[in-house]
Each structure stands twice: as C-alpha cells, then as structure tokens.
Amino acid sequence: MKPLLQNLAEMTAHRDHLRLEVSVLSTLLQQGRMLEVRALELFTQSGEAWLRPRSWSQDGGELLSSPHEPSADPQAVPLASVPELAQCIAGKGRDAVRDEPGRHTLWLPVWQGDHAHACLEITQAQPFKRRQRDLITGVCMVYQNYQNLLDYSERDALTGLLNRKTFDEQFSRYRNTAGQAPGLDEPCQWLAVMDIDHFKQVNDRFGHLYGDEVLILVANRLRGMFRTEDRVFRFGGEEFVVLLRSTTLAQARVALERLRTAIALHEFPQVGHITVSVGFAATHGGTPVEVLGNADQALYYAKGHGRNQVRFHGDLVDSGALARKVEHDEVELF
Numbered sequence: 001m002k003p004l005l006q007n008l009a010e011m012t013a014h015r016d017h018l019r020l021e022v023s024v025l026s027t028l029l030q031q032g033r034m035l036e037v038r039a040l041e042l043f044t045q046s047g048e049a050w051l052r053p054r055s056w057s058q059d060g061g062e063l064l065s066s067p068h069e070p071s072a073d074p075q076a077v078p079l080a081s082v083p084e085l086a087q088c089i090a091g092k093g094r095d096a097v098r099d100e101p102g103r104h105t106l107w108l109p110v111w112q113g114d115h116a117h118a119c120l121e122i123t124q125a126q127p128f129k130r131r132q133r134d135l136i137t138g139v140c141m142v143y144q145n146y147q148n149l150l151d152y153s154e155r156d157a158l159t160g161l162l163n164r165k166t167f168d169e170q171f172s173r174y175r176n177t178a179g180q181a182p183g184l185d186e187p188c189q190w191l192a193v194m195d196i197d198h199f200k201q202v203n204d205r206f207g208h209l210y211g212d213e214v215l216i217l218v219a220n221r222l223r224g225m226f227r228t229e230d231r232v233f234r235f236g237g238e239e240f241v242v243l244l245r246s247t248t249l250a251q252a253r254v255a256l257e258r259l260r261t262a263i264a265l266h267e268f269p270q271v272g273h274i275t276v277s278v279g280f281a282a283t284h285g286g287t288p289v290e291v292l293g294n295a296d297q298a299l300y301y302a303k304g305h306g307r308n309q310v311r312f313h314g315d316l317v318d319s320g321a322l323a324r325k326v327e328h329d330e331v332e333l334f
C-alpha cells in the first residue's frame, strides 16, 4: 500500500477532471478493505435531481468510467431513491451513512459553492470507525478543493462559462466519440458561433457595466437552453461558442433557432431588446481551427445578410453562396 501523501501527490498531478476522479477513487481504495468505491455524478433532468455512477471500482480493484452521457445512462436513478444522500445534500451536509448488516455505505458530496455536483460513495463490510471517517473526509476535501481550482482555471471570469483555453480539449473529446462522418439524419456533433449584433452600440449608449450585464444574462440563457452533454463557451468579447452533441442537423437548427428567438424576445433591463447572429458547422472532417473557421464564415454571412439569423455552413456551400462570395471577393468574410 502506498503512503497517503504519495497518493495525494499523484492525485493532484492530474489536469483532467475524470483522471482526477479516478485517482481519488484509487487513493480511497488503498485506505482500507473496501467493497466498492464510486464517484456519482449529480445532475438535473426535467427539473428533477438524478445521480449516476461516473467512475467505480470493480472487484475491489480495477477502476472503470461510464461511456454514457448522464441523461442516457441506464444506471442513472433519481436522487430521491437514496434518501440519506438526498437529505444530506438538502441540508448542505458533509456526509451521510447507511448501516446495513455486512454492508456500510458512506457518501461525501463534492461541493462547488452551495452546489453539489458529485458525490464519493464508499462501501465496506465493517462499520466506519471515527479515524477512518476523518481520513476519508480529509481526502475528499483535498479532492474538492483541487476540482474547484481546476474548474476555476477553465472558466471565463465574467460569465462563468467555459473559456477559450478549454475549447480545444473539449472539442477533441467530442471528436473522439464522434467517429465517422454520419448520414444525413444521424445524430452527430455541431459547432455554433453566436455573436451579439451591434454590441458596441449597447456599450456606447448604456456604458460597459450594462454591457457586462447583457453578457451575463445572455450567458445564463445559453446555459439554461442546452442539455448537460452540450458545452457552452465564451470566447471573449460578445462571442459565444456552443458544441451540440448527438443531435441531428434538423434538431440543431431547431435548438439554435429557439435560442435566437428567445434572446430577441427577452427584455434586457434598461437596454431593451438585442439580437444575435449564429453560424454553425458540422464538426467531423476538420481540425478545431477549420471547423471554427467554417462556423465563423456562416456567422459572418449572417452578419452580412441582415443579422438576427441562424446560418448553416453546409447550406451556404451547397447553394454556392459562400464559395461564390469568396471567389468573387464580394463579401469580406474575415
């Protein structure tokens, strides 16, 4: 068995959330004779709190991670089905225990501010002793602090959305699961770039503070309108990027059009109404820079043709609109 400090040092060497999670499970496994350790992801679906095992130990040794998205995970269960944990989270507690003959389970929610996004679960045959519980709590606190630090470095300070730096890694992860170019109606990945129209006028007329408020409200809207498996980034300024996952082209059009309409109808305090332009492209068959370039071309086409609209790069290429414009240099795309 490795000394705990060495385990902690190895754990905090990771710069990836999932690897860090697996590493904490490995650290916990080495602290006693546990039957099982699991990292549970807590998520919301249709307004209800759910949990699912994201990583777990098998036969007391090998560590596995779920290949599924939370909402499609067959192992997901409502949080209410684990009343001890549900109660602990509702009361912002540190841990919860269930003692059954020959099976004792300890849950430790992982907090980010006042939000629990995950939970460590340890099961063993003997009751947890005070000293062992303190040690496990300590490991969990180190894990929680380090997860929060990692998360902070990946987020944009103004809106809390994922930042530009995180994009390439997330994009590659999506691409790895994307596989071959899909058929027309098959779900696949799409990348959308959204830009607020005439945002400079908002700043000029109402000041930067109101401009910032608009950016925060738009970010909140974006966060609320996409599924947990999608990813929303702020690339800086008034430009946002969305990675839509496992969605058909028709569904991507509907989701982005719904977003455009929702923002156009929203009454922003003091500022009133604003609009956004969106360009999107398929993510297969290109590097992150190429795919971003395609979505950007579609966005600038939307900007050059009246704004407040969603344009798909594939449509523009099929109709010859984009190629024709580039060839004859009629529109400056970049």
Ligand SMILES: Nc1nc2c(ncn2[C@@H]2O[C@H](COP(=O)(O)OP(=O)(O)OP(=O)(O)O)[C@@H](O)[C@H]2O)c(=O)[nH]1
Pocket: 158, 195, 196, 197, 198, 199, 200, 201, 203, 207, 208, 209, 210, 211, 212, 215, 236, 237, 238, 303, 307
């Ligand atoms: N308030 C605020 N403004 C920002 C921030 N980052 C960039 N901006 C402003 O965003 C504005 C972007 O203006 P432009 O690039 O000219 O584009 P636009 O006025 O939105 O026009 P179109 O994109 O062509 O519709 C500039 O005035 C920037 O100063 C920010 O964090 N906060």
